[in-house]
Amino acid sequence: MNNDPKTSLGGESAAALPADSLPVTVAVAEPAAPPPRFSACGNCASPLYGGYCYRCGQPEKGMIRSLREVGSDLADIVFNVDSRIFRSIFDLYFRPGFLTTEYCAGRRVRYVTPFRLFFVLCVLSIFAVQLTMEDLFQSDGIGVVVDAGDDAEGTEAATEPTQAATAPSGEAAPPRSASPSSPPPAEGANDPGSADSGARTPAAKPGETKPDTAETVLDVMFTFNDRPWDPVTNPVQIAWLPQAVNRRINASLEHMRANASLAAKKPALFATALFSVLPQTLFVLMPIFAVLLKIVYVFKRRLYMEHLMVALHSHAFIFLSMLVLIVLYALRDALVTVPAAATSLGWLITAAWVWLPLYLLLMQKRVYRQGWWMGVITYGVVGTCYSILLSLGIVAALVIGLAVT
Numbered sequence: 001m002n003n004d005p006k007t008s009l010g011g012e013s014a015a016a017l018p019a020d021s022l023p024v025t026v027a028v029a030e031p032a033a034p035p036p037r038f039s040a041c042g043n044c045a046s047p048l049y050g051g052y053c054y055r056c057g058q059p060e061k062g063m064i065r066s067l068r069e070v071g072s073d074l075a076d077i078v079f080n081v082d083s084r085i086f087r088s089i090f091d092l093y094f095r096p097g098f099l100t101t102e103y104c105a106g107r108r109v110r111y112v113t114p115f116r117l118f119f120v121l122c123v124l125s126i127f128a129v130q131l132t133m134e135d136l137f138q139s140d141g142i143g144v145v146v147d148a149g150d151d152a153e154g155t156e157a158a159t160e161p162t163q164a165a166t167a168p169s170g171e172a173a174p175p176r177s178a179s180p181s182s183p184p185p186a187e188g189a190n191d192p193g194s195a196d197s198g199a200r201t202p203a204a205k206p207g208e209t210k211p212d213t214a215e216t217v218l219d220v221m222f223t224f225n226d227r228p229w230d231p232v233t234n235p236v237q238i239a240w241l242p243q244a245v246n247r248r249i250n251a252s253l254e255h256m257r258a259n260a261s262l263a264a265k266k267p268a269l270f271a272t273a274l275f276s277v278l279p280q281t282l283f284v285l286m287p288i289f290a291v292l293l294k295i296v297y298v299f300k301r302r303l304y305m306e307h308l309m310v311a312l313h314s315h316a317f318i319f320l321s322m323l324v325l326i327v328l329y330a331l332r333d334a335l336v337t338v339p340a341a342a343t344s345l346g347w348l349i350t351a352a353w354v355w356l357p358l359y360l361l362l363m364q365k366r367v368y369r370q371g372w373w374m375g376v377i378t379y380g381v382v383g384t385c386y387s388i389l390l391s392l393g394i395v396a397a398l399v400i401g402l403a404v405t
Contacts, residue, residue: 088112092313093320096359097366100313104306114312118286121319126279128326133276222257229253256399277397279319285393286315289386296382297368310367314360321356328352357383 038047039060046055053060063070088111091098099111222229224236235250290311294304332345364382365375 084110084112088117089320092117092317093324096362097313097364100309100363100367103309114309114316118312118316118319121316121323122279122283125319125322128323129276129279132326132330222253229257277394279322281390281393281397282315282318285386285389286311288389289315292382292385292389296378296385300368310363314363317359317363318356321352321359325349325352 038049040046041048041053041056041058041060043058044053044056046053048060051060052058061069061073088099091111099114102108102111103114224234227234229236231250231254235246236253237246238249241249287308290304290308293307293310294302297307328345328349332342332349335341335345360383361375361379364370364379365372368375368378370378
């Protein structure tokens with residue numbers, strides 16, 4: 001038997017055979033694994049490949065679960081603090097326009113979303129301002145009254161200890177008359193040269209407005225039918241409104257008049273009320289600011305949502321600046337006995353105030369890619385228009401606050 005491979009195939013060399021005539025080894029395929037079994041969506045019965053249905057978007061997890069799992073998810077939502085928060089806060093305060101350009105470029109997952117950042121900082125600033133104003137009320141002895149009668153009773157109660165304390169030692173202070181309609185005669189009342197002394201008002205304190213001047217201004221402000229408004233003799237009566245609505249309007253005007261009278265006597269109270277409504281006003285005016293940017297930058301041909309991102313980040317920066325200033329002022333008051341620390345904090349407060357408008361200018365210039373001259377001009381136009389809107393919004397918020405608080 002010929003075992004020579006060159007002659008075993010009829011005397012021809014195997015190497016000379018065509019390639020397609022060589023024996024082919026066919027691999028046997030392994031049996032396919034069965035497809036994985038997925039749970040079905042309860043809404044559209046489609047297979048679930050993750051935490052949400054790819055067809056209808058319904059989440060896999062619902063509220064019908066054990067209380068432990070629901071509590072765990074709630075704690076994760078409330079207390080979950082990751083690096084995105086710190087990165088977003090740092091970039092928001094120290095890098096003007098960076099977050100907006102990153103969001104518009106599509107790099108969004110590494111930062112907190114603009115609306116969430118805006119909303120959280122707004123809520124925190126509102127609480128911080130309210131706490132600061134409440135501490136100021138308590139430290140300065142400022143009390144808010146909602147009724148003129150309460151103000152008068154509080155004034156009488158406050159003057160009683162003072163009169164008792166100023167009485168000479170060994171002598172009893174004169175008792176207050178039981179009937180308010182029969183006060184003791186004023187000194188000099190029987191003097192012929194002082195016939196009008198009973199109509200005189202006491203001199204105003206250094207920090208207060210004269211009562212007669214304040215009442216005159218309030219009479220001018222609260223005028224109806226060319227006469228000073230009065231809930232009994234000259235109430236507001238609008239014919240086409242129901243009587244219940246008219247009564248509610250007059251009650252609100254009376255409430256507003258009492259609070260306005262107190263604010264006129266204590267300008268510090270008016271200033272603190274003005275500052276306390278600032279966060280709420282900024283929250284309401286934020287989408288209007290985006291409309292203003294859309295009008296000013298109409299030739300940039302950008303969508304409204306892009307301007308809305310600018311408005312969200314700029315207002316979030318304003319709220320963050322308010323928080324920073326409140327903390328700096330609190331630290332300065334706490335370290336007032338340390339001159340070096342108080343001086344350093346004073347410089348930081350000045351820098352924070354200067355950084356506030358400068359940041360907004362740099363942000364606007366970077367996002368809209370403008371030169372310095374055009375950037376400053378448009379910044380001035382936007383700033384002037386928004387300042388007018390903000391002033392009107394604060395006045396409206398103060399009027400509403402005087403009427404309902």
